[in-house]
Amino acid sequence: MSRTTPKAEKPSTRTAARWSAVCGVAAIGLGVAAGELLAGFLSPSVSPVTALGGVVIDAVPGWAKELAVSLFGTADKIALITSIALVTLVLAALAGLLEYRRKGAGLVLALLAGAAGLAAVLTRAQAAPTAAIAPVVATVVTMLFLRLLIQRLETWRPVREAVDMPLARRSFVQLLGGTAIAAVVAGIVTTVVRRAGTVVSDFRQAVALPAPVTPAQKVPDGAALTLAGLQPLVTPNADFYRIDTALIPPAVNPPEWVLKVTGLVEREVQLDFATLLSKPMIERHVTIACVSNEVGGDLIGNALWLGWPVRELLAMAGPKPGADMVLSRSTDGWTAGTPLEALTDNRDAILAVGMNGEPLPLEHGFPVRMIVPGLYGYVSATKWLTELKVTRFADDQGYWTPRGWSDHGPIKTQSRIDVPRDGRSVKAGTVQFGGVAWAQHRGVSKVELRVDRGNWQEAKLAPGISTDTWYQWQLGLQLSVGDHEVQVRATDATGTPQPEPRTPVAPDGATGFHTIRVTAN
Ligand SMILES: Nc1nc2c(c(=O)[nH]1)N[C@H]1C(S)=C(S)[C@@H](COP(=O)(O)O)O[C@H]1N2
Ligand SMILES: [Mo]
Numbered sequence: 001m002s003r004t005t006p007k008a009e010k011p012s013t014r015t016a017a018r019w020s021a022v023c024g025v026a027a028i029g030l031g032v033a034a035g036e037l038l039a040g041f042l043s044p045s046v047s048p049v050t051a052l053g054g055v056v057i058d059a060v061p062g063w064a065k066e067l068a069v070s071l072f073g074t075a076d077k078i079a080l081i082t083s084i085a086l087v088t089l090v091l092a093a094l095a096g097l098l099e100y101r102r103k104g105a106g107l108v109l110a111l112l113a114g115a116a117g118l119a120a121v122l123t124r125a126q127a128a129p130t131a132a133i134a135p136v137v138a139t140v141v142t143m144l145f146l147r148l149l150i151q152r153l154e155t156w157r158p159v160r161e162a163v164d165m166p167l168a169r170r171s172f173v174q175l176l177g178g179t180a181i182a183a184v185v186a187g188i189v190t191t192v193v194r195r196a197g198t199v200v201s202d203f204r205q206a207v208a209l210p211a212p213v214t215p216a217q218k219v220p221d222g223a224a225l226t227l228a229g230l231q232p233l234v235t236p237n238a239d240f241y242r243i244d245t246a247l248i249p250p251a252v253n254p255p256e257w258v259l260k261v262t263g264l265v266e267r268e269v270q271l272d273f274a275t276l277l278s279k280p281m282i283e284r285h286v287t288i289a290c291v292s293n294e295v296g297g298d299l300i301g302n303a304l305w306l307g308w309p310v311r312e313l314l315a316m317a318g319p320k321p322g323a324d325m326v327l328s329r330s331t332d333g334w335t336a337g338t339p340l341e342a343l344t345d346n347r348d349a350i351l352a353v354g355m356n357g358e359p360l361p362l363e364h365g366f367p368v369r370m371i372v373p374g375l376y377g378y379v380s381a382t383k384w385l386t387e388l389k390v391t392r393f394a395d396d397q398g399y400w401t402p403r404g405w406s407d408h409g410p411i412k413t414q415s416r417i418d419v420p421r422d423g424r425s426v427k428a429g430t431v432q433f434g435g436v437a438w439a440q441h442r443g444v445s446k447v448e449l450r451v452d453r454g455n456w457q458e459a460k461l462a463p464g465i466s467t468d469t470w471y472q473w474q475l476g477l478q479l480s481v482g483d484h485e486v487q488v489r490a491t492d493a494t495g496t497p498q499p500e501p502r503t504p505v506a507p508d509g510a511t512g513f514h515t516i517r518v519t520a521n
Helices: 006-042 048-059 062-101 105-123 129-156 166-196 199-206 273-277 310-317 340-344
Strands: 258-263 269-272 282-289 300-309 325-330 335-339 350-355 369-371 385-391 414-419 429-438 444-451 471-479 482-492 514-520
Touching: 006 048, 006 062, 006 105, 006 129, 006 166, 048 062, 048 105, 048 129, 062 105, 062 129, 105 129, 129 166, 258 310, 269 273, 269 310, 273 350, 282 350, 282 369, 300 310, 310 340, 310 350, 310 385, 325 340, 335 340, 414 444, 414 482, 414 514, 429 444, 429 482, 429 514, 444 471
Parallel strands: 258 385
Antiparallel strands: 258 269, 282 300, 300 350, 325 335, 325 385, 350 369, 414 429, 429 471, 444 482, 482 514
16 A cells, blocks of 8 residues: 655666666577577578678678778677677667567567568578578567566566565566576577587598599798798698688588589589599699788688699580689678689689698588689688589679679789787897798799898798799898888799789788888897
């Protein structure tokens, strides 16, 4: 019977509002965890969260992606997941508040979010029809628990009368606690399932790579210099840079893999994994690089690739006259447009299955990717490869071209100082400098350094493994006490030095000299 005074009502409503936000978070938490758990079984490579992430990645403009890569480097994916989590958290709290204010309002918000998740899943290229189940279940669970929780909250703290009813309170707290525990448990089980979703990793372990019929060129003596701090001549798989639009690497099961050759061809051809492995394989060291690599950057790596020449497969299909491009497609829908010529000439573009003596790591395109010497990855190095469409530049575009990048992407001549590091203090006198230079498919003929814009001095250039790989270089420079600027430039084997003007990475790769500052004392 006792009416509380308006004074006592205020703080009490505020507490209730806070609890309603918590209800929203718990309900969405349970919904999302349930959806992810289900997706772990039904469609491991497309869950509502990864699909939403994929949509965000595809939707953000090129410059924002650039910014993300430059801010977070290869941690850009973690940054994206964190942002999605934060946005979800805010939306969830809002849904709780709304539902408490007005029955049904929070449910509408949850429904809209669920619809967005469903739409995201359906737009993913590798989504099987079963992938739609997870976002639907996630939405239903969220809405159900949101209503239940808010209902109990209202019995405990009615919107108008702020009466504290211990019994109602207990029942509310029990449901809330139960929901939260269920969300956490579902989350943990999801992680375990994902880990156990090592099905594809198991297949990878089981792949026995054939020996190459044409083994790699011998690494020339002296190709790897001994200066401490240089990157290894061949980059270990674990340290190899990774760039792609996939939030988690697509899971491709080799027995189910097929590569289709379509488009302007005499006859369409299909290749399965066992047949590919039975082909005469070649092995090649090739240094691949990302067009987004800044001057001095590390989005570049050199590996020993095992594979079958793309030209052999294209010859089976017979490209029709007029074709000048091959649009290669990944299982996740990503595409690259490569000049037909680069895939058929003698540069040994390959359908790669091996990387440094192992099957391709999942992040690097397992089971099959393309490797094309001399071209940036975005126009050539398609991972999780599934289709080669023979076409024309006039008719088709790869993923990045409509997003502000050139349709052609030959790798530009570049050089990098790795020793000493930018900003370091060194001992005045003779200081050893070292690093790498690359001009894939042309080769490097000369590397030079200059101190404080003085005369260019020629470095010792180690022999490259081939013109398609990077070269190491070393030079001792005389440094007097004080601050110095040191620059490097490479000249390719056609005699063209790399240009001095600084240009940004877009649309077709950065130019300019890598420049570092050191203090000698
Ligand atoms: N399926 C797919 N393949 C892809 C990409 C991608 O986003 N999706 N990115 C390309 C780009 S931009 C580069 S630089 C190389 C990087 O290959 P890596 O991750 O093995 O170093 O892969 C290429 N292949
Ligand atoms: Mo790239």
